[in-house]
Amino acid sequence: MAYAVHFAATMLACYLTAQVLARSTWTWRSPRVAIVCWQAVGLALGLSAMGLPMALGLSAYDLPTGSALLALASDLAHGTLPIGETAFHLAGVGVGFGIGAVLLATTVRSIHGTVRAQRRHRDLLTLVARDDPAAPGALVLDHPSAAAYCLPGVKPQVVVSAGTLSLLDRAELAAVLSHERAHANERHDLVLLPFTALCRALPWFGWVRDAHERVALLVEMRADDKARELHAEAPLAGALRRFAAAGHRVTPAGALGVGDRDLDVRVQRLLVIDRPPRVLGAVALAVATTLVALPISLFLS
Numbered sequence: 001m002a003y004a005v006h007f008a009a010t011m012l013a014c015y016l017t018a019q020v021l022a023r024s025t026w027t028w029r030s031p032r033v034a035i036v037c038w039q040a041v042g043l044a045l046g047l048s049a050m051g052l053p054m055a056l057g058l059s060a061y062d063l064p065t066g067s068a069l070l071a072l073a074s075d076l077a078h079g080t081l082p083i084g085e086t087a088f089h090l091a092g093v094g095v096g097f098g099i100g101a102v103l104l105a106t107t108v109r110s111i112h113g114t115v116r117a118q119r120r121h122r123d124l125l126t127l128v129a130r131d132d133p134a135a136p137g138a139l140v141l142d143h144p145s146a147a148a149y150c151l152p153g154v155k156p157q158v159v160v161s162a163g164t165l166s167l168l169d170r171a172e173l174a175a176v177l178s179h180e181r182a183h184a185n186e187r188h189d190l191v192l193l194p195f196t197a198l199c200r201a202l203p204w205f206g207w208v209r210d211a212h213e214r215v216a217l218l219v220e221m222r223a224d225d226k227a228r229e230l231h232a233e234a235p236l237a238g239a240l241r242r243f244a245a246a247g248h249r250v251t252p253a254g255a256l257g258v259g260d261r262d263l264d265v266r267v268q269r270l271l272v273i274d275r276p277p278r279v280l281g282a283v284a285l286a287v288a289t290t291l292v293a294l295p296i297s298l299f300l301s
């Protein structure tokens with residue numbers, strides 16, 4: 001029972017940490033550190049959600065969850081069970097494995113759906129997109145709406161619309177292209193994938209959906225930071241303002257677009273230069289490491 005209490009406490013710690021992260025503004029100053037912290041919360045939550053029903057179901061063994069699972073497998077192979085291990089307890093073990101299976105299945109389904117959508121869009125681009133010297137390294141889609149996005153993958157592709165070419169000046173366009181290349185280089189699609197899977201696997205947790213939204217915004221801020229390293233703040237901020245004023249924006253499924261999220265917040269952030277909080281970031285990373293270590297140690301210690 002003690003292991004179940006520890007798993008429950010870890011889930012509570014994940015919830016409290018997520019609430020603190022969601023309400024903190026330092027994360028905007030150091031999005032890369034904040035993304036790592038969110039990933040740690042997601043991993044610890046998934047492991048604890050599996051471990052809690054398993055630990056309840058294996059309470060008769062009074063062993064760490066991993067060792068108790070091995071002991072249960074051995075007992076089942078010999079047709080015996082310890083006193084106190086009932087069908088109800090075995091159902092708890094099954095629930096834990098079921099949660100793990102759901103997490104794995106939703107992750108695989110998310111990957112499959114995203115890859116399929118990206119493949120369809122790449123096929124479409126080969127028919128309707130074109131190269132343009134005004135947007136080096138990108139494909140241009142003849143569409144009047146503002147669009148600038150990255151199709152991630154093994155061979156990522158940056159796409160802008162003709163509407164974007166007419167909307168932005170040269171410096172702003174260069175900053176936007178750097179933003180999209182940052183998405184591709186840092187594989188931000190893989191950063192978002194676990195949170196998409198958690199949203200599907202644990203839809204009754206509203207804060208899990210909120211975590212997905214927060215991480216999606218942090219991913220955009222991280223790409224903003226990479227772009228302003230090369231082009232300063234003003235061109236990218238100007239581009240985001242123009243995207244906001246343009247209204248309707250087009251980003252296909254499976255892509256990451258520059259103008260998708262919280263443009264006003266991102267513009268204000270770009271124009272206020274704050275140094276990353278090194279001490280606070282180090283503390284946050286230490287907490288994140290502890291969160292991940294807790295469920296792993298409960299399985300293995």
